[in-house]
Amino acid sequence: MSAIDTDLRETGSQFMPKFGPDGLLTGVVVDAQTREILMVAHLDQEALTATRETGLAHFHSRSRGTLWCKGKTSGNVLRVQEIRVDCDQDALVIVAQPAGPACHTGARSCFYRKLDTNGRLAPIDD
Amino acid sequence: MSAIDTDLRETGSQFMPKFGPDGLLTGVVVDAQTREILMVAHLDQEALTATRETGLAHFHSRSRGTLWCKGKTSGNVLRVQEIRVDCDQDALVIVAQPAGPACHTGARSCFYRKLDTNGRLAPIDD
Numbered sequence: 073m074s075a076i077d078t079d080l081r082e083t084g085s086q087f088m089p090k091f092g093p094d095g096l097l098t099g100v101v102v103d104a105q106t107r108e109i110l111m112v113a114h115l116d117q118e119a120l121t122a123t124r125e126t127g128l129a130h131f132h133s134r135s136r137g138t139l140w141c142k143g144k145t146s147g148n149v150l151r152v153q154e155i156r157v158d159c160d161q162d163a164l165v166i167v168a169q170p171a172g173p174a175c176h177t178g179a180r181s182c183f184y185r186k187l188d189t190n191g192r193l194a195p196i197d198d
Numbered sequence: 199m200s201a202i203d204t205d206l207r208e209t210g211s212q213f214m215p216k217f218g219p220d221g222l223l224t225g226v227v228v229d230a231q232t233r234e235i236l237m238v239a240h241l242d243q244e245a246l247t248a249t250r251e252t253g254l255a256h257f258h259s260r261s262r263g264t265l266w267c268k269g270k271t272s273g274n275v276l277r278v279q280e281i282r283v284d285c286d287q288d289a290l291v292i293v294a295q296p297a298g299p300a301c302h303t304g305a306r307s308c309f310y311r312k313l314d315t316n317g318r319l320a321p322i323d324d
Contacts, residue, residue: 082303086318087319092260094219102235124313124317134218154313156309156313157312157313158309165235182284182289183283183284183289186283187250187280192211193212193213196282
């Protein structure tokens with residue numbers, strides 16, 4: 073990639089998503105009210121288009137290789153309020169209103185554990 | 199992966215990071231004070247070990263293929279306060295105290311633009 077492309081991506085107003093070698097962007101979903109990070113998932117061009125067209129967060133399932141509308145089965149959809157883009161345009165922050173728990177385990181957020189000093193996982197209180 | 203492995207990863211207290219086919223975890227860095235998302239980068243086993251041993255966020259540069267201590271040149275290191283792990287252990291939230299702007303452009307956060315309704319990028323005010 074040329075320096076001109078890099079500069080355009082970083083400073084310009086043109087949306088030029090930089091999909092990785094696997095065809096994916098990283099998506100970080102944040103709760104619009106609490107700003108808590110709810111989940112991390114991946115978007116290909118199809119998921120990005122579906123998200124922008126429907127206003128509901130869509131992802132690309134790396135394990136199943138298919139488009140995935142988050143919450144389509146459970147009802148726990150993520151209504152997108154804003155999409156933020158990082159400097160090199162390979163990651164998105166999706167600010168969304170969750171209709172229910174974001175995690176398939178039933179937790180509000182997928183990040184419900186932290187590494188403790190002994191290298192074990194402990195529940196997060198807050 | 200068996201159902202038992204999946205269950206252990208999701209509910210257990212054992213840290214079993216699930217590196218992707220590219221050998222990487224996704225890392226989301228959050229400001230320990232403001233909870234603002236500062237950047238997204240990737241960690242291989244080497245970067246994860248270096249981060250845990252030094253208390254400074256390290257990543258694997260996908261473009262250069264090398265270990266990268268964030269801020270080693272600029273001084274804008276990220277002092278790790280807590281590492282949070284998601285349900286399937288393929289993504290980390292790194293709660294950190296930034297010594298300066300996290301973005302190489304000089305911005306506080308790499309997420310300094312949002313998609314507007316016309317599909318263009320606009321600066322974020324907050």
